[in-house]
Amino acid sequence: MTTISASWPTTRQRIRAALSKLWQPYRPVPLLGWLLAALVAVGMEQLVGLPLARTLGMSKIPALFGALVVLDQPALIPSVLLFLILIYILPVGIVARFTAPFTNKIAARLVSYPLVITAVIHLLLLYAVLHIWCDISDYRVLVARMAMIAIILTLSLNVVNGYMGEFSCSHPGFMALGAYVASVFTLVFFVSENQFGEALVPPALGPFLFPLALILGGLVAAVGALLVAIPSFRTRGDYLAIISLAFMFIVKSLFENLEIVGGARGISNQPNYASLPVVFAWTVLAIWIINNFVRSTMGKALNAVRDDELAATAMTVDTRKTKMTAFLFAAFWAGVAGGLFAHVLRYINPDSFGIRKLAEVLAMVYFGGLNSVTGSIVGAVGLTMISEALRPLEIYKWIIIPIMLILIMIFRPTGLIAFTEFNVERLFLPKDKAPEGAEDATA
Amino acid sequence: MPLLEVRKMTHYFGGLRAVNNYNLAVEREQVRGLIGPNGAGKTTIFNLITGVYHPTEGNILLEGEDITRLETNQIADRGLGRTFQNLRLWRYLSVLDHVKMARYSKLTYGLAGAFFGTAKRVNEEKATDALAMELLELVGIPHLADQIVTNLPYGAQRRVELARALATEPKVLFLDEPTAGMNPEELIQMMDIIRRVHREIGLAIFLIEHRMKVVMELCEIIQTLNFGEVIAEGTPEEIRNNPLVIEAYLGKEVVL
Numbered sequence: 001m002t003t004i005s006a007s008w009p010t011t012r013q014r015i016r017a018a019l020s021k022l023w024q025p026y027r028p029v030p031l032l033g034w035l036l037a038a039l040v041a042v043g044m045e046q047l048v049g050l051p052l053a054r055t056l057g058m059s060k061i062p063a064l065f066g067a068l069v070v071l072d073q074p075a076l077i078p079s080v081l082l083f084l085i086l087i088y089i090l091p092v093g094i095v096a097r098f099t100a101p102f103t104n105k106i107a108a109r110l111v112s113y114p115l116v117i118t119a120v121i122h123l124l125l126l127y128a129v130l131h132i133w134c135d136i137s138d139y140r141v142l143v144a145r146m147a148m149i150a151i152i153l154t155l156s157l158n159v160v161n162g163y164m165g166e167f168s169c170s171h172p173g174f175m176a177l178g179a180y181v182a183s184v185f186t187l188v189f190f191v192s193e194n195q196f197g198e199a200l201v202p203p204a205l206g207p208f209l210f211p212l213a214l215i216l217g218g219l220v221a222a223v224g225a226l227l228v229a230i231p232s233f234r235t236r237g238d239y240l241a242i243i244s245l246a247f248m249f250i251v252k253s254l255f256e257n258l259e260i261v262g263g264a265r266g267i268s269n270q271p272n273y274a275s276l277p278v279v280f281a282w283t284v285l286a287i288w289i290i291n292n293f294v295r296s297t298m299g300k301a302l303n304a305v306r307d308d309e310l311a312a313t314a315m316t317v318d319t320r321k322t323k324m325t326a327f328l329f330a331a332f333w334a335g336v337a338g339g340l341f342a343h344v345l346r347y348i349n350p351d352s353f354g355i356r357k358l359a360e361v362l363a364m365v366y367f368g369g370l371n372s373v374t375g376s377i378v379g380a381v382g383l384t385m386i387s388e389a390l391r392p393l394e395i396y397k398w399i400i401i402p403i404m405l406i407l408i409m410i411f412r413p414t415g416l417i418a419f420t421e422f423n424v425e426r427l428f429l430p431k432d433k434a435p436e437g438a439e440d441a442t443a
Numbered sequence: 444m445p446l447l448e449v450r451k452m453t454h455y456f457g458g459l460r461a462v463n464n465y466n467l468a469v470e471r472e473q474v475r476g477l478i479g480p481n482g483a484g485k486t487t488i489f490n491l492i493t494g495v496y497h498p499t500e501g502n503i504l505l506e507g508e509d510i511t512r513l514e515t516n517q518i519a520d521r522g523l524g525r526t527f528q529n530l531r532l533w534r535y536l537s538v539l540d541h542v543k544m545a546r547y548s549k550l551t552y553g554l555a556g557a558f559f560g561t562a563k564r565v566n567e568e569k570a571t572d573a574l575a576m577e578l579l580e581l582v583g584i585p586h587l588a589d590q591i592v593t594n595l596p597y598g599a600q601r602r603v604e605l606a607r608a609l610a611t612e613p614k615v616l617f618l619d620e621p622t623a624g625m626n627p628e629e630l631i632q633m634m635d636i637i638r639r640v641h642r643e644i645g646l647a648i649f650l651i652e653h654r655m656k657v658v659m660e661l662c663e664i665i666q667t668l669n670f671g672e673v674i675a676e677g678t679p680e681e682i683r684n685n686p687l688v689i690e691a692y693l694g695k696e697v698v699l
């Protein structure tokens with residue numbers, strides 16, 4: 001007993017020391033360096049990925065970093081690992097490390113430009129990486145778009161369940177409102193020969209007016225949120241959870257009984273407007289705006305209200321207004337995400353917005369981390385991947401994911417990356433002259 | 444016209460009459476004290492004036508205007524700032540954010556600023572940063588600005604509360620036992636800070652205290668409360684010699 005308890009921390013320390021030593025050369029790599037390295041890796045995959053995969057005994061390039069073969073064809077795991085090392089890990093490691101002096105110089109120069117320019121350059125690079133990576137298969141395009149939609153959903157729910165500390169269950173409902181409104185909008189205006197008759201507007205205009213459909217969907221979701229918020233935030237106390245849950249079921253049965261939008265069968269044939277760049281742009285916009293909000297004093301008032309409501313009101317914070325705003329704001333983004341979702345799948349029915357969707361989003365929020373933009377991104381992408389990997393298990397997936405969630409709740413009750421601030425300015429800085437102990441190397 | 448006036452305020456908690464026929468007139472730049480045994484109703488009076496509860500009877504007037512039915516945040520915005528007997532800080536916010544939060548109602552950048560980070564917001568947040576730093580300097584903890592409050596020692600937490608209350612631009616500052624739990628050295632420092640705040644900002648202060656040294660040295664006028672009723676009001680000298688006050692404290696081993 002004593003030997004275990006004495007040696008356990010030292011083993012852990014030794015592992016940690018070894019890892020930190022391994023990581024040492026990568027400390028001075030700026031974000032720009034990582035993006036460049038990723039670009040090289042996806043470029044290599046594009047060029048030599050398929051022959052390499054065939055040589056290693058696979059029929060095609062492992063679509064999701066091998067997540068899919070783990071359960072499907074365990075025998076291929078070594079090949080996949082080798083593939084990952086050769087295509088991703090080695091190129092990224094080498095390029096990131098040896099271009100660091102160069103990328104740091106550029107990053108340092110970018111500091112003197114307005115933040116917008118720096119941000120746009122990074123985003124273009126990131127999009128390039130994503131685009132090339134997705135070029136390999138349609139499956140990747142689909143998963144990437146679903147992951148990004150999940151980011152919008154998770155982040156917006158985090159505003160309510162994390163930053164504001166209430167428990168809302170109505171996100172699938174808001175999503176449904178956004179999805180149906182946006183779908184009807186695009187089907188009525190831009191698509192002919194469906195239950196809504198001929199297109200009212202030349203379909204060529206569709207992609208340009210698509211943002212309108214999404215915003216309209218978001219606004220309708222926000223109106224729905226008002227119906228939840230008015231009774232929930234009238235008094236102090238925990239009414240939100242139950243009222244929002246009821247709202248979700250009401251919305252679902254509303255659409256089930258609305259024949260004009262197909263009832264339980266749902267609607268399909270939405271135009272293909274939610275392409276990869278479109279979803280990417282909306283995700284970036286959502287992250288940017290939500291991050292702006294939670295970092296403002298008005299946004300931080302949510303934390304104040306959560307941690308001590310009386311102190312918040314005594315410091316002039318209008319708690320009701322703060323809660324209402326945040327709740328409607330979150331619902332708006334859930335609506336936008338719903339609109340995107342409908343145009344990615346191009347088929348929705350009321351069942352897409354039920355308790356299962358709720359479990360999924362809640363899991364992403366609590367897995368990634370409360371009160372954290374980075375956490376929500378990690379949670380959404382991570383769980384989308386895991387969920388794809390577990391697909392062969394079919395319905396048993398819904399046993400594994402909750403168990404994982406319970407484990408997370410036991411060992412890290414607030415999630416993986418909780419209560420951090422997503423500081424965009426610091427993200428782009430060169431890293432070669434970073435002060436000691438700057439632990440923000442989010443690779 | 445007094446700056447703050449309370450007329451015939453009575454408050455019941457269910458069947459318990461916590462405050463009975465309470466009257467108060469605070470003049471500009473006055474420093475007042477409120478003393479009384481545990482459970483006398485002192486904190487309840489603060490809560491009633493700052494709108495946490497609404498009194499069963501009576502009126503509260505700030506600069507002649509009736510604020511009795513206003514919400515706490517509106518009252519705070521009109522100029523009644525306060526600290527709490529048991530610290531009420533926000534777990535995950537930094538010291539600077541605490542002070543900035545108290546500027547909530549004074550910010551004008553609105554939702555557009557919050558969502559899109561407009562130039563107006565950037566400037567306003569910057570100005571708020573500067574103001575908050577000034578207040579932290581006034582209470583002597585500018586070096587703690589970036590700390591998370593839960594990591595701070597007790598004395599520093601009390602100072603955060605004070606700086607935060609000052610950021611609401613109070614006309615009357617309510618301090619609920621500002622030196623509770625402090626050692627003698629911290630106590631002297633806190634008294635200095637209160638004096639400095641009073642001198643530099645020129646606001647009225649109303650404080651609850653159990654430590655007679657603090658009340659007697661700081662206050663011009665003291666009210667003594669017992670079972671929700673004022674049993675004596677006067678200068679420190681008068682209070683010290685009032686037989687009713689001595690009786691209320693008998694057995695408490697308080698040296699007046």
Ligand SMILES: Nc1ncnc2c1ncn2[C@@H]1O[C@H](COP(=O)(O)OP(=O)(O)OP(=O)(O)O)[C@@H](O)[C@H]1O
Binds near residue numbers: 484485528
């Ligand atoms: N919210 C409440 N509900 C019911 N009773 C309350 C409430 N708040 C206070 N009381 C009661 O009112 C009386 C006065 O309490 P109060 O906190 O104002 O006393 P105090 O003078 O501040 O005492 P202390 O010196 O211990 O802080 C007490 O009997 C208390 O139990």
Ligand SMILES: [Mg+2]
Binds near residue numbers: 485486487528
């Ligand atoms: Mg008290």
